[in-house]
Amino acid sequence: MRQGVSSAQACKIVGINRRTGKRWRNGTAPTKKRPGLPAHRARASRVDSSSRYPTQDERLYIADMVRERASVRKIASELKRSPSTVSREIRRNQHPTNGQYRPHAAQARAESRLPRPKPAKIAQNTELRDYIQDGLEKRWSPEQIVHQLRRDFPDRPEMHVVHETIYQALYIQSRGELRRELARALRSGRARRKPHRQSNKRQPRFSAPMVMISERPAEAADRAIPGHWEGDCIVGSGHRSAIGTLVERSTRFVMLVHLPNGSRAEHFHVALADTVKTLPPHLKRSLTWDQGNEMARHHVFSTAADMPVYFCEPGSPWQRGSNENTNGLLRQYFPKGTNLSTYTREQLDTVAAELNSRPRKTLGWENPAERLSKLLAPAPH
Known part of the structure; x- marks a missing residue:
């Protein structure tokens, strides 16, 4: 199923009954006659998918429309979602080899990415961390470091990050991927992040209405x-x-x-x-x-x-x-x-x-x- 085939097809390939396959995947509760079996694939706890993530029903609909060769914009219009959301869903959760989009496999892939926290990219890669720290010591901005990384390592995606990743590594204490004192090398010199209020969330400035x-x-x-x-x-x-x-x-x-x-x-x-x-x-x-x-x-x-x-x-x-x-x-x-x-x-x-x-x-x-x-x-x- 991780390879993109349906549950029924996976059971047929392995040579077992569909009910056996279901027990293998989801586990069983203990009974008087037999002990319980743990789930073969731990499922992430479901989150409220009210608007941000496609639901399983929406993934079923996307799969049907993809088979009919409908355009991304048509699918998005029917689901009342942004075309970029649908495009990103298909790109992320399609089969990595044959490119087929299967709804149940897509749901499984999406759920496997939900658990947090995830290991940080900078913390896992000492070469990347040393490169970023060296750039900060030279008083380069995070954006300059990011673009230089792509020039120096064009064919190594593990050495590519966005500048927000560097800022979070500096400012979020719980992560600690970069030395705390390097924040002083930033042009702002701030030891912590300065929040920016959104202009559309401001309270009315004056009692009398303003004419803009x-x-x-x-x-x-x-x-x-x-x-x-x-x-x-x-x-x-x-x-x-x-x-x-x-x-x-x-x-x-x-x-x-x-x-x-x-x-x-x-x-x-x-x-x-x-x-x-x-x-x-x-x-x-x-x-x-x-x-x-x-x-x-x-x-x-x-x-x-x-x-x-x-x-x-x-x-x-x-x-x-x-x-x-x-x-x-x-x-x-x-x-x-x-x-x-x-x-x-x-x-x-x-x-x-x-x-x-x-x-x-x-x-x-x-x-x-x-x-x-x-x-x-x-x-x-």
């Missing part, structure tokens, strides 16, 4: 129409002080928000509204911000300034590219680790004026102040 950047008017994307702004905060030492930054997407004009009381939400929306109140209505079309806590009262600001606010996706700073670039330029004036609360409103205005007078390649070597003045100039009669 996907709903921002399309005119903001091509920068053809002025009045769409990007904003953020640069923070000082210990995150105890901050300066708000605003950049107009079309002209790259910069405005700085003075925050003498810090960037807490109850003060921030007032300072932000005071900064943009001097703008004419046609230059207050939208404001795009990240999901920082300082914008918790974005709905209050939006009403006071008559300016809609849109929020970027989590961890997507490129959605405010102009603002991120400007923040980098501002660090020439406000280095990291300094106390930003010492700067006055006049000093911020001076820095903004200096940035707005710089010629910019993206503006055809005009400066932002010149571009904005053209927009504010009254149209000729």
Whole structure:
């Protein structure tokens, strides 16, 4: 049966009755007349195969459809599963020699792979372990080691691993395939793994619903129409002080928000509204911000300034590219680790004026102040 034949065929080949074959496979309980027989093949305990693994009924259906030469996508559609799941099932559990897919043999092969834990590949192969440890001592990344292994040993699959295997060997203490201190050779230098929260599992950031950047008017994307702004905060030492930054997407004009009381939400929306109140209505079309806590009262600001606010996706700073670039330029004036609360409103205005007078390649070597003045100039009669 391990070779892919059915139970009835296996019994016929061996020359025994089918009931005898069943007893040999599954064992028998002891009776008064005879002792019990152990199972010839220990079965793994069944796990809940609700959605991840095909059930035995599904394997029967797959075998029938394979005999009819149905396509993988058709089988997957009938079973309401991914085509890759069906393809992987056939590839893993078909007969290793003749390639035939038999449902009972496939079920047996799948069950034989279920028991955990399994011996780790790195722990079993000392040559592989030494190669990986040597690479880590050279400060190679796990991904670099993996690709170099495939180049050095193209015809030896026992020397091939994926980079996740190396990370698990370093970070999971119970395994211990690699020396613990080698984790310090990683670029992150972390002794343990840092979990990453999934963005779609985050709790709502603010009490007032956010309007996401996907709903921002399309005119903001091509920068053809002025009045769409990007904003953020640069923070000082210990995150105890901050300066708000605003950049107009079309002209790259910069405005700085003075925050003498810090960037807490109850003060921030007032300072932000005071900064943009001097703008004419046609230059207050939208404001795009990240999901920082300082914008918790974005709905209050939006009403006071008559300016809609849109929020970027989590961890997507490129959605405010102009603002991120400007923040980098501002660090020439406000280095990291300094106390930003010492700067006055006049000093911020001076820095903004200096940035707005710089010629910019993206503006055809005009400066932002010149571009904005053209927009504010009254149209000729």
